[in-house]
Amino acid sequence: MNDINELIKATTVGFIDYTGMKVTKAxxxxxxxxxxxxxxxxxxxxALHGGLIFSLMDTIGGFATRTLGVLPTTLCSNINYLRPTMGTKVLKAKADVIKRGKNISVVRIDLLNDQDVLVASGASNYSDLSGRVKDESIKDLRLEQPE
Structure with missing residues (x-):
């Protein structure tokens, strides 16, 4: 895929759609x-269930790697839950790839409440499946990088 909006649309189905998560910027x-x-x-x-917090952080972290042409699968994650989320109406995740290696990317992810207060922070490692996936339709779910 060559367009970030196409990528967002193509990858926000299934579980992501079911939970109501949205990619807002990439x-x-x-x-x-x-x-x-x-x-x-x-x-x-x-309070928001910790599993959903993890899912939002993992999803947005993986999406950050997709912007670099990676087809990610999570290897490991570490999340620090810093504050309770009672009364929060919208949670926002921000993810940045801090290291992209040949096969593994490291991503920092922060989660903020609707007052922009940090409620959780973590890092995840993602492996790139691009070279191992045989189904071309799945390979297309990554953003191609210009050469």
Whole structure:
């Protein structure tokens, strides 16, 4: 794919669509996204479920690598939950690729509440599946880099 908007549309289906996550901005090695909090996203304490926080951070982190032509799969993640999210209406994730190697990319991801207060921060490592995937339609779900 050659257009970032095409990439966003093609990759925001299935689980991402089901949860309500949205990619809101993407550029070279950077991506941002958000989720509007719904009652079914909350845990019994009224805070956003930690699994959904992880999913948002993982999704936006992976998308940041896609802007560099990577077809990512998560190898490992580390998330620090810093503040509770009670009362938050929208959570925003910002991800930056801090190291792109031949096969592995390292991405820093921050999660902010609707007052732009940091509520979680972490880093993930993504492996590039581009050379290992035989299905051409899946390979097309990455942003091609100009040579």
């Amino acid at each position: 550029g070279e090695g950077h991506a941002e996204g958000e989720i509007e909090i719904q009652p079914h996203h909350l845990n019994p304490a009224g």
